[in-house]
Amino acid sequence: MSDTHAQTVAQVRDTMLPPAPPPRRETGAIHWLRENLFSGWLNIVLTILAIWLVWTVLSGFVPWAWRGIWGAGSLTECRQIRDQLYPAGTSVACWSVISERWQQLIFGFYPPGGYWRPPVALAVFLVAVLPILFTDLPRRLLWLTVAAPFLIFFLLWGGTIWGPLTMALGVVLGGVVWLTGRRTGSPLVTLVATILVPLLFWMFLAKPLAAELAQLAPWGLPRVASKDFGGFTLSVVIGLSAICLSLPLGVLLALGRRSDMFFISKIAIAYIELIRGVPLIVWLFTAQLLLNYFLPRGTNFDLMLRVIIMATLFAAAYIAEVVRGGLAALPKGQYEAADALGLDYWQAMRLIVLPQALKISIPGIVNTFIGLFKDTTLVAFIGMYDPIGLATAIRASTDWQGIYWEIYVFIALVFFIFCFAMSRYSIWLERRLERSHR
Amino acid sequence: MSDAAVPLGAVPPPVPGEVAVQITGMNKWYGQFHVLRDINLTVDRGERIVICGPSGSGKSTLIRCINRLEEHQTGQIIVDGTELTSNLRNVDKVRSEVGMVFQHFNLFPHLTVLENCTLAPIWVRKVPKREAEETAMDFLRKVRIPEQANKYPGQLSGGQQQRVAIARSLCMRPKIMLFDEPTSALDPEMIKEVLDTMIELAQEGMTMLCVTHEMGFAQAVANRVIFMDQGQIVEQNTPREFFNNPQSERTKLFLSQILGH
């Protein structure tokens, strides 16, 4: 009816409507409660159920944690204090184990005089990643990023300052060779020289030079052996090293897997499938036991370094698969436009493809990183004293025999803070990239 | 298919004898499917060629062979004196001399308009950044969107995006421009702004190969129209002869469909 009307009757508007404000939304706490918690029978039942569940958990945990005893020197002492303060049968946390042993949980067997070093190293790391994470900071800060690995190594392991400095000198040499070669020589010779010169320098010159300089000026920090690393220091060193190293390796693997070149793609596929198909703990045992057979006799290859390498190789396979998803999600037109403009393969990847593919992959990458960081606790099984390994040791000591919840709650809390920070950062980064491109 | 009246400017004549693109006996297959069959085509410098034909006739494939986004299997393609073979150096050289505008623009969404335009000059031609930005602003002014330079492509209309894409190609100062249906993804009111830009380009003597169904554009600036069907060049002629006096039955059928007679 109205349709035919609309078609047969011509219409002309002769007064224009002024803009009107949108209808007012009902607000207030009561309204919110009614809308979100009690809007229907099912909703009411679920709300009550949820409140009951939260209550049961918290009513047990909160008094236990809140009444916790801090000053005691052993579990027995804790129990005595508890019996004095509370009626018999009250369950109370014994946080004293944390206040007594927190230094050990955080620093392991690091010499107490050097407790300032790991936090400073962490601070240097955080400052060094700033220019990578926040792209609008001045580019000059990137020099700090380049210097940071040597500085962090020096802070953590100590020794004379000349060891890391001569290492860095090798990198500088490589850079100089590359820059001069690029202007004058052929690309292949330049590439080979860029790799060879620093290697030869490190193998033959670096050590004597460092020793010589150390005689002249014995500046440095007390040396700390890898076996003295423990607790969260160990977890964070392994976790962050593997995170930083696995990202570039994973990206290369993802590109390799999509490559047109037969051997490159087959090798990348074989690597990814092999690494992903075997549990990390098996790889860690491999690192602990088998690598000794493969390496030349007499080389004492640091266990911690071996674990870092294994964790890196392991995480890289997962990163590769996440990044491959991002590469596949990119429209074909982007590759074609880059080709049509005459960009070569690496330019196209670096400037066009990876910035977009990595942006898509951020949630997956951070997910892998969080998983990797938590998986560092597995090193407890190969005899390293990460927080879990230390917890076992503390619980075996005469003072604290029989304690368990308190240490694990503390460890869980610290891990949660690290992982939650990573998660928040990734969400922030996604939002920011989203805004800047729309 | 809006054959809107396009202003006919003074289009300079092509330079006979100076060859921009030479294709001889070229064939291409997709698996078993013979998509381009014995293509022979010589394009002189300054020529403006419009390629038309039914869907699936191989028009896109043909112009994508000219900058080797697609590989041909037999025959020869020489672009600006460089033969296209599997030699990557030649391919990159040709690609930096040949600009291409796509149906779906293919701008880089993570870069601003200005960065889209300066990227290739800076990285491929090694032009200093400042100079590349000045050139880019010149070309953005030319396509009449200098005020959008710092926006991202996602913030522009389709017609504006396509004009940015044209400016991006021009920043490389190409000798030849390829267009693959540059207006078919656009709303009618945006088609004209893109066509006007292309006409200006033709008036400056750019060598152009355009796949398009804009017959008004063909009549205004093309000096040759090529009709393709089933992977072959069926007919080519001046626009006047092509539209008024088509020779082959296929051409007549196609024209009657496209011009809606």
Ligand SMILES: Nc1ncnc2c1ncn2[C@@H]1O[C@H](COP(=O)(O)OP(=O)(O)OP(=O)(O)O)[C@@H](O)[C@H]1O
């Ligand atoms: N990558 C590919 N693999 C296999 N067949 C393809 C591929 N690309 C195109 N074709 C086929 O080749 C033929 C020619 O395609 P082309 O895109 O060149 O046609 P066109 O003339 O540009 O058509 P349109 O006007 O629809 O764009 C079509 O039949 C198409 O199905």
Ligand SMILES: [Mg+2]
């Ligand atoms: Mg096409």
